[in-house]
Amino acid sequence: MSSYLRDTTLETLGFLFLHEPAIAPAGEFSERQAYRDTVLVGRLRVAIQRLNPNIPADAGEQAFREVLRVNSPELLTKNEAFYHLPVQGETKLLKRKISPCA
Template structure:
């Protein structure tokens, strides 16, 4: 089995599991339906905003920028530490602070609708190009969990499927610095 056959097999497996499949170049900054400002951006910000609003109607919109900031900053240089921290944010929500009626309130913005799982959409994207500190990289398949049934994938958690160790190492470091939880085949379970 060659790399293209493996990629197509994975995409078919995701389709059979009810996932939407999107071709990465179509949503690239210069694609037919751009959903990122540049190739370094790994958060699909518009879609995250739609999910934030849907899941967290009790929070003022000003909290959204806090969520983006926390998701965009790595806690550590260690991939495992970052994956665990991101996993906590998925389960417990992202801590936010806002002012209401002259009082400061602390709350959590949730990224996943655990109460109504059917409100979450899962999207597998193939050939999703990411620019890093070196040359651009393109994982064979990357998966996004989207909240709410919307037309675009919403970044929350990613899974890289690749059969090249050199790319896996690069992507581990790149997404670790972008606070994307990557579960690579050689990464221990969270």
């Protein structure tokens, strides 16, 4: 796939491309406190709400915390845990919703 096609497709889906200096701690659109910050927390919160508009606020906050909590010294293990979060998170949410004791 050409980079033009990829970029155009992603822009059509609502993705915005900014070069790293623009979102750096002192950048024009600063989105991180330090260079070591790998998660853009503001964008993550907005994405969780946009992708899950009907979940309660506390469930969105729980999802946010779980994404940030994925912790392992091995990159492959982290990636696998992150990959499974949407499915496991939805299962936990559904169990909590239908549980008569909740």
